[in-house]
Structure formats: structure tokens, C-alpha cells
Amino acid sequence: MLAYIVKRTLGAIPTLVLVTIAVFLFVHVLPGDPARLAAGAEADEATVTLVRHQLGLDLPLPEQFVRYFDNMLHGDLGESLRTRRPVSREIAERFMPTFVLTLTSMVWSVLVGLVIGVISAVWRNRPPDAIGMTLAVSGISFPAFALGMVLMQIFSVQLGWLPSIGAGSWRNYILPSITLGAGVAAVMARFTRAAFVEVMKEDYVRTARAKGLSERIVVVKHTFRNALIPVVTMMGLQFGFLLGGSIVVESVFAWPGMGSLLVDSVNMRDYPVIQGLILLFSVEFIVINIVVDVLYGLINPAIHYK
Template identity: 45%
Template sequence: MNRYFVRRLLATIPLMFIISIFVFMFIHLIPGDPAKTLAGVEASVEEVEAIREEFGLNKPILVQYVDYMKNLFHGDMGRSLKSNLPVTEMIASRMHYTLRLVVAGMIWAPFLGIFIGVLCAIFRGKFFDHFGMLFAITGLSAPGFWLGLMGIELFSVRLGLLPTTGLDTWKGYILPSLVMGTGIMAVLARYSRSSMLETLREDYVRTARAKGQKEFWVMFSHAFRNSLIQIVTIIGLQIGGLLSGSVITENIFSIPGLGRLLVDSIGYRDYPVIQGLLMIFALQYVLINLIVDMLYGVINPKIRYD
């Protein structure tokens, strides 16, 4: 298992290299000239060219990419074109807001989603199954921005119960966590149900019942435990989605996290910040998938890593 982990960890290096190429080329396809944006509409041609030369924007794209990768290997993501601050410092100063949002969404969403999915599988075809799946499909279909705006309208404007911006108090986490967690709750409810139904059809479940084991023990010791592999996979993917999907939530509730920084940076054509954020999002996806693979062996000791 240790050798497998090391091999997978080393495999992330060429993968991140390929991702960096796509990210860098994608950024430079964004319409607009960052030098003109920084200089202003009344800037002269000489001023715009001076900005290009200062930040190396007048170099060929290939040369810019090589320079960027050299600095990246030394832990330097460059400096912001707008604020001239180091990109690593900007990301580090805002990351805790996004992480707090993700934790707030993950506190309740996975547990509620798995709970609903498992109960729907147990009571398949009955009222709770239909109601639970209707609830899940509704949560999956509702756009995040709509949930956020409706939550603000109901709980903040009309009832005055919850704040509309920031994370200053525990109440400030409620609406953003609902927006962040509703989608993952709905996805996990559906996948938990289908995974449990598939597991309940296995021979070892029928054997356990034939041996006279109690239904509760059959459900949660045999069926639920063996269905966890698929559920953990979905949870891992959803965590990655929460980190990169915080853009909508942070902009609705004016939270200065990574998502808000990404939107602001795109508006200013701040190439180094956009590149740094996209690389961070890609890296966390890769690492989360690696952690999920490691958890397979914990859930099912029969799994062997070759």
C-alpha cells in the first residue's frame, strides 16, 4: 500500500505539468489585454507598453510559460498584476474563508444525504422512498444562486433572522452552508440509495438473512459497509466540487474567499492570480482522489494495491 501511495503521489507531477499547460494557454485565450486594463482607458501607448514590459507580457507565450514554471518550482506563483502582491500571499490570506465554508457544508450534507439514501433503499417503493427521492431531485435541480437569493429574501429580508453577508457569527454560516451543501446532499442521497439497492441484491446479504441474523445487523454490517466504497468516491468528488464551486456562494454572500478572488481576478485580467487559483483547484482534486483511493483499503481490507 505504501508503494502504491508513493507511485500515485509521483504520478501527480506529470499530471500537474499537463494541467499547467492547459491552464496557462486557457488564461491567455481570455479576451482583453491586462496591460490596457491596468493602465486605464486614457493611458497612452507608451504607458501600456511599459506595463507589458514590466510584467513580461510582451514576451512570447512559450517564454512566459517557461518563466512561470521555473518560478512555480521554487514556490513562487508570481505577483498580482493589479495589486503587485505575491499570489501565494493573496491565496493564503483568503483560503481560510473558503475552507470554513466547505467545512460548514460538509458538517451536515453528507450525513443527511447518506441517511436519506439508505432509508429510501430500505423502504424501497414506499412513501418514504418516493418522498426522499423527490426531496433529493428538488435539491439537485435547484441552482445554487437561486437558493442563495431565495434564502436571503426569506430569512434575511422578510424574517430578519440571518445575516446576508460575511462569516462574523455562527448565523452567518447557515445560508452559505445550505447553498454549498444542498447539492452534495441530493447527489449522495441518490447514489446511496442505488448503491444500497445494488448491495442488497448480493449473495452474501441473502446468506446473512438465511442464517437468521437480525435485519438491522444485515443492513448496516453487511449491506451499508460494502456500499460505502461508491459513496466515499462520490463524497471525494463532491468535496473537490465544493472547493472550486465556492465561486457562486462567496459572491452571493460577499465572502472574501478564493471564489470571490477568482471572479475579481478575471475581471481585471490578472493572469498570475487566475493561474495560481486554477492550479490550486486542480491540485486539490488530484489529492482528494488519492485520499479516496487510500480509504478504499480501510473500508474493505480485501482490496489489494498492486
């Protein structure tokens, strides 16, 4: 197992290099002059030229990339063009609010999605299945920003039960986590149902029923573990998407996380912060994929790694 993890980690290095190159080129084709933004709207051309030289933006693009990549290998992601603070510090201050929000959203959405999916599979083509899949389709179809504004209007404005902005206490997490996790719960429900229906058609499941085992034993002991492998794959992907894709929800609820930081950085053409955030999101996806592969072996001991 350890050799497999090391092999996968080393194999991810070329992917990270390609992602770094792609992100570097992408941010440099964005419209706008970051030197002008950093110097200020009232700065004259000489000041802008001086700022551009200080930031190294007057160097040829390949030389800029080599300098950035060398600094990155030494753990230096550069300085924010807006705040002149290290990018690593900017990201670190915004990481935990996003991570806790994502984790909260993932926990409840996976539990709800699994329950709805299993119930729909066991009672497929019957009222519980119809109700569950209707909820799932609704969760997928309803845009996150619209759901967030509806929840905010009802529970914050009209009822006054929950705060609408900020991340000061656990109550602040309720509305954003519901908004962020609704789509994931819907996807998990549909995916779980499909996986369970497929497994429940297998011969060993029919044999278990023929032996007179109760439906609960059949589902829990003979179906759940085998149907869980594709579901775990979807869980890993959804967690990565939540962690890197909370921009809309954070904007709606004024959440002090990485999503709002990315939006501000794009608006201000803050190249180092944009590059650092997207690189972090890429690393997160790679780590999640490795964790998912390891979980395969824990769920199904028949799986062997080479």
C-alpha cells in the first residue's frame, strides 16, 4: 500500500507541472494591466513602469515562469500585488473557513444522499423511490445562488433565526452548508440508487434472499459494501468540487474563504494569488484521488495494489 501511495504521488508531479504552466499562461492572458492596478488609478506612466519592473512583469514570459517555478519549489508563492503580503499567508487565512464549510456540507450531504439513494433502490418504482428521486432532481436543477438567496430571505430576513453573512459561530455555517451541499446530496442520491440497483441484481444477492435472510441483512451485509465502491469515487470527486467550487456560495453569504479571495484576485489581476489558489485546488484533487484509491482497498480487501 505504501509503495502504491508513493508511486501515485510521484506520478502526480508531471500533472502538477502541466497545471502550473497552464495556470501561469492563463492568468497572463487576462485583460488588464496588473502593474497599473498595483500602482493605483492616479499613478503616472513612469510610476507604472517602475512598479512593472519591481514586479518583474517587464521580463520575457519564459523568464517570468522560470523565476516563479523556482520560487515555488522553494515554498515561495510570491507576494500579493494588492496587499504586498506573502501569498501563502493570504491563502492560509482563508483556507480554514472554506475547508470547514466544505467538510460540513459534505458530511450532511453524503449522509442524506446515501439514505435517500438506498431507500430509493430498495423500494424502487414505488412511492419512496419517486419521492426520493424528485427531491434529487430538484436539488440538481435548483441553482446554488438562488437557493442561497431563498434560504437567506426565509430564515434570516423573515424569521430572523439564522445569520446571513460572516463566519462568526456555528450558526453561520447552517445556511451556506445547506446551499453548498444540496447539489451534492442530490447527485449522491441518484448515484447511490444506481449503484445499489445494479448490485442488487447480482446472483449472490438473489442467493442471500433465497436463503431466507431478511431484506435488512441483504442490504447491509451483502449489498452495501460492494455498492459503496463507485459511491466512494463520487464522494471524492464531489468533495474536490466543493472545496474548489464554493465561489458562488461564498459570494452570496459574504463568506471569508478562498472562493471570495479568488474572485477579488481575478478582479484585481492579482496573478500570484490566482496562481497559488488554482495550484492548491489542483493539489487537493490529486490528494483526494489518492485517498479514494486507498479507501477502495479498505472497503474491498479483494482489491490489490501494484
